[in-house]
Every structure is written in C-alpha cells, then in structure tokens.
Amino acid sequence: MFEAYQKHVAERAALGLPPLPLSAAQTTALVALLQKPAVGTEAALLDLLRNQVPPGVDEASKVKAGFLAGVAQGKIASPLLDKSAAVQLLGTMLGGYNVQPLIDLLDEAELAPAAEAALSGTLLVYDAFSEVVAKAKTNPHAQQVVANWAEATWFTSRAPMSEELTVTVFKVAGETNTDDLSPASEAWSRPDIPLHAQSMLVNRLPGSLPVIEELKKKGHPIVYVGDVVGTGSSRKSGVNSMLWHMGRDIPHVPAKRTGGVVMGSTIAPIYFNTAEDSGMLPIQCDVTSLETGDIITINTRTGTITRNGQTVTNFSLSPATLPDEVQAGGRVRLWGCRLPPCSGSRRCRKIPARDTHWPRRWWARLAA
Numbered sequence: 467m468f469e470a471y472q473k474h475v476a477e478r479a480a481l482g483l484p485p486l487p488l489s490a491a492q493t494t495a496l497v498a499l500l501q502k503p504a505v506g507t508e509a510a511l512l513d514l515l516r517n518q519v520p521p522g523v524d525e526a527s528k529v530k531a532g533f534l535a536g537v538a539q540g541k542i543a544s545p546l547l548d549k550s551a552a553v554q555l556l557g558t559m560l561g562g563y564n565v566q567p568l569i570d571l572l573d574e575a576e577l578a579p580a581a582e583a584a585l586s587g588t589l590l591v592y593d594a595f596s597e598v599v600a601k602a603k604t605n606p607h608a609q610q611v612v613a614n615w616a617e618a619t620w621f622t623s624r625a626p627m628s629e630e631l632t633v634t635v636f637k638v639a640g641e642t643n644t645d646d647l648s649p650a651s652e653a654w655s656r657p658d659i660p661l662h663a664q665s666m667l668v669n670r671l672p673g674s675l676p677v678i679e680e681l682k683k684k685g686h687p688i689v690y691v692g693d694v695v696g697t698g699s700s701r702k703s704g705v706n707s708m709l710w711h712m713g714r715d716i717p718h719v720p721a722k723r724t725g726g727v728v729m730g731s732t733i734a735p736i737y738f739n740t741a742e743d744s745g746m747l748p749i750q751c752d753v754t755s756l757e758t759g760d761i762i763t764i765n766t767r768t769g770t771i772t773r774n775g776q777t778v779t780n781f782s783l784s785p786a787t788l789p790d791e792v793q794a795g796g797r798v799r800l801w802g803c804r805l806p807p808c809s810g811s812r813r814c815r816k817i818p819a820r821d822t823h824w825p826r827r828w829w830a831r832l833a834a
Contacts, residue, residue, distance in 0.1 A: 467492055467496065467498070468495075468496075468499060468504075468510075468511070471485070471488075471492065471514070472744055473784070474486070475535020478681075478745055479499035481661075481803070482664075483660045483661055483664075484660055484720070484721055485518065485720075486658065486720075486721065487518055487519065487524075487526065487720040488514065488518050488519050488520075488526050488720075489519045489525075489526055490524075490525035490526045490529055492526070493519055493529040493530055494529050496511065496515060496531070496782060497515075497529060497643035498516055499511055500512075500515065500533070500544045500546055500547070501543065501544050501824075502588055502616045503545065503546060504542075506544055508807075509814040511546065512546055512547075512607055513553070516555060516558070516718060517718055517720060519716075519720070520719070520720060520721050521558070521559045521560040521561075521562070521718060521719055522559070522560055522561060522562045522563075522590070522599075523561075523562035523563060526563075527562060527563050528563045529569060529596065530559070530563075531556065531559060531562075531564045531627040532563070534547075534552040534555050534556045534564070534567070535552075535556070535567035537552035538552040538556070538567065538571055538574075538577060539567075539570075539571075539574075540554050548633075549576070549577055550580055551576065551609065553568070553571060553577050553580040553581055553584055554580060554584065555562040556581075556584055557580075557583065557585070557587060557588065558570055558586025558717070558718040558794075559588075559589060559718070560588065560589075560719075560780055561588050561589060561590025561591055562590060564584075564588070565585075565588060565590075565591045565592075565594045566594065567583045568581045568584050569581075569585070569594060569598060569601065569608075572585070572598075572601060572605055572607045572611070573605065578605075578607040579607065581607065582607040582608075582610050582614075585598070585794045586611050586614035586619055586620060586622075587610045587619075587620045588617065589618075589620065589708050589732070589799060593602055598611055598612060599612055600676055605723070606677060609624075618690065621790075621793065621794055621799075621800075623804075624793050624794065625793070625794070626789065626793050627747070627763065627766060627789040627792040627793050628766065629766055629767045630763055630764065630765050630766070631687070631727065631747075631763070631764040631766070632686050632761065632762070632763045632764075633686050633687050633688065633689040633727060633762060633763075633764065634682075634684045634687070634688055634689070634759065634760070634762075635688075635691050635756050635757065635758055635759065635760040635761075635762060636674075636677065636678055636681055636688050636689065636690055636691065636758055637691040637692065637757055637758045638667070638670065638671055638674070638690070638691070638751070639692070639693060640692070640693055641692070641695075641697060642667075642670065642692045642695050642696065642697075643696070643697045643698035643701050644696060644697070644698040644700075644701050644703075644704035644737065645669075645698055645699070646667055646669065646670035646671075647666050647667070647670060647696075647703075647704035647705075647707050647708055648662065648665075648666070648703035648704040648707050649660070649665050649668065649699055650707070651667055652665040655709065656703045656706075658721070659703075659706045659707070659710055659722060659723075660710055660721055660723055662703060662706070663706070663707040663710035663711060664709060665713065666707040666708070667706075667709075668739065675711070676717075677758070678711050681758070681759065684761060685739075686761060687712065687714075687725075687726065687727070688711065688712045688726075689726075689727040689728070689729055689762070689764075690708055690711075690712055690726075690727070690729070691728075691729045691730065691753050691756050692729075692730045692731075692753070693730065693731050693732070693753065693754075694731065694732045694733075694734075695728060695729075695730035695732070695734065695736065695737060695812065696728075696730075696732045696733055696734035696736070696740075696741075697734045698734075698735075700736045700740070702740050702744075704721075704737065704740075705737065705740045705741055705744050705746065706744075708726065708728060708746075709722075709723045709724065709725070709726055709744060709746060710723055711728035711814045712725075712727070712728070712746075713725045713726035713745075713746065714726070716795075723808050724744060724745035724746070724748065724795055725745055725747075725792075725797060726746045726747070726793060727746065727747045727748075727749065727764065728741055728746055728747075728748050728749070729748075729749045729750075729751060729753055730748075730749075730750060730753060731750070731751070731752055731753050731754070732750065733748050733750050739797075742796070742797040743796050743797045743798045745791070745792060745794075745795045745796035746795050747782070747788065747792050748768075749764070749781050749787075750781065750784075751771065751779050751780065751781035753779065755778045755779060756771075756778065758771075760774070764779070766783060766789070769781050769782050769783065770778075784818045787800075796828045
C-alpha cells in the first residue's frame with residue numbers, strides 16, 4: 467500500500483495535484499504499518515494518518531478513529547504514537563466516529579484532560595450531546611466540556627478576522643456564473659476538488675489559471691474580482707474551485723480549502739451564502755477601478771480598499787455576523803451543529819441575528 471501510494475503521489479504531483487485522500491482499505495493497511503513501521507517510513511506514515519484520512523463519517527475515518535481509540539485505551543501498540551498523541555489526533559477529526567471514544571476517555575484519569583480538550587473543540591456530536599450532559603452530573607471533565615461548549619471556547623480560541631488584508635487582484639470582467647467556475651462538462655470530477663478546479667474558467671477565460679499562478683508570485687493571496695459573480699445554479703463546486711485557487715489548506719482535512727476573498731459589484735445571493743458557509747469573505751462593492759495585478763489593501767474595520775495608499779472604493783460588511791463567520795472558519799460551523807435539544811428550531815430563533823456575541827449565547831442556551 468505504501469509503495470503504491472507513493473507512486474500515486476508522484477503521478478498526481480506531475481499533474482500539479484495533491485494526492486487523493488486515503489480510502490478505508492488504504493487506511494486499514496496504514497494502521498497495520500503504524501504498528502510495525504519499516505525503518506525510514508515513520509514520518510511519512512504519521513503524516514498520512516494526521517493529514518490524509520478524511521474526517522467525519524467517512525469509512526476511512528471510522529478505521530482511523532478505531533485505531534486511535536485502541537492506542538489510547540492500551541489495546542493497540544504503535545512505536546510512533548503514545549496514548550496522549552492518539553487522543554490529540556482524535557480531537558482533529560471534527561466529529562462522527564471520534565466522538566464516542568473521546569466520551570469514554572473522560573472516565574480515564576490519565577487521559578481525561580486531553581479528552582476534555584479534544585471534545586471541547588468538537589461540534590458535530592449530535593445525540594452524544596445528551597450523553598456528555600448526563601455524564602457531567604458526576605464527571606468534572608464532562609462538566610467542563612459542557613461549560614466550554616456554552617462559552618464557545620472553540621470559537622473564541624480562533625484568531626479573529628484580520629483588520630487588514632493585502633491581496634493581489636485577479637479580475638474577470640462582466641458576469642461570472644457558476645458554470646464558468648464549475649463547468650457542467652466536467653461534472654464527473656467534482657468530488658476531486660483539486661482536479662475539478664483545473665477546469666475553472668476554461669470556457670469563460672481560457673488561460674486564466676497560469677495567470678493566477680503568476681500573480682501568486684507577488685507574495686500575496688489572490689482575490690477574485692468580478693462585476694457580477696456567482697449567478698446561475700447553486701452548485702457548491704463553484705465555490706470549491708475558487709477556494710482551491712484563492713484559499714488556504716485546512717489542517718487535517720485533505721484536498722479541501724477555506725478562507726480567501728471574493729469581491730463583486732454584485733454577488734449572487736446563493737453564491738454569497740455558500741461563500742459564507744465555506745469560510746470565505748465575500749465583499750460587495752464597486753470594483754470598476756480594480757484591474758488584474760493590482761495589489762490592494764482591504765481594511766475590514768473602516769470598510770476601505772486602498773491601492774498605493776489611495777482609497778479606490780468603499781464597502782460595508784453585511785451581514786454584521788461576517789467577522790464571526792470568518793473567525794469560525796465558515797458559517798456552517800456556527801449554524802450547522804443542530805444538537806439536541808435545539809434541533810435548529812425556536813431556541814435558535816430567539817438569538818438576535820445581529821448580536822455580536824451570538825455564537826457564545828447560542829451555545830449557552832443550547833447547554834441550558
């Protein structure tokens with residue numbers, strides 16, 4: 467498996483692509499290798515475990531969570547991982563198969579503090595929320611997890627949205643629709659985000675991807691600028707393609723990106739919402755004076771965009787929760803948790819939509 471995967475890495479690199487995430491079968495082979503690693507492969511095997519297994523409820527994630535739980539519980543031995551490291555890695559898996567092992571470890575005196583820290587940053591726990599609350603009646607670590615959820619420490623521990631962003635403009639004049647960003651003719655490649663992103667703008671503006679790569683040499687992130695951006699269908703793959711070229715990697719999540727900035731005189735509402743969900747900063751403003759290659763500074767506090775020290779346009783962040791959404795890594799992390807007893811119904815709607823502390827208060831009411 468390891469040799470075949472190394473060959474796959476080389477083949478993808480020749481195409482300018484990162485390797486695909488590990489499958490369940492590959493992850494099964496990986497955890498066997500981690501128990502008896504060949505000399506010289508140790509660092510590479512650990513990197514695969516940390517960064518190339520999909521998080522959440524993928525079948526490969528199930529294999530990874532089971533292995534890490536076994537190491538943490540002392541049932542599986544690996545010379546490359548101790549119990550504490552295994553718990554820490556369980557905490558990077560976002561939710562799903564890692565949740566129950568972490569809840570069980572709250573009862574292990576040696577590892578309970580690490581499990582507490584891991585669970586406090588895990589949002590997608592679903593029905594297990596009630597189990598943690600019940601355990602909190604007698605377990606101080608579970609009690610602290612609930613308190614951390616209520617205080618939204620997962621959110622407050624993240625860096626806030628930058629007050630100033632210096633970026634290089636890539637502008638597509640006129641209208642960019644979602645089929646320009648994610649062509650229907652290339653729909654077969656959409657699950658492979660890096661590969662599908664190679665088709666971005668191939669029909670609308672052929673030759674644009676080499677231009678983007680050249681602009682990156684200026685040393686700043688790229689901002690996508692258009693007169694009208696994101697019209698057409700609601701396909702998320704359009705945002706995924708843009709993020710691949712403009713965004714940044716997500717730790718422990720293979721072949722996906724977040725962040726980035728998109729600007730348009732008009733941004734289609736559904737596209738705007740999808741950008742919010744993905745952790746991108748969408749800004750609507752007059753872009754007529756901006757051109758490809760411009761290096762601009764976006765001041766998110768004053769709502770000004772400057773070039774060479776001169777203001778070229780102004781904007782206002784809307785909705786007012788955009789800074790929170792960027793800080794959280796996407797609106798989905800704020801509104802997508804839907805844990806009992808909330809279920810996204812009346813309790814959520816009681817929170818003022820423009821309350822600057824709404825993530826913390828939402829969780830506080832949820833915990834109550």
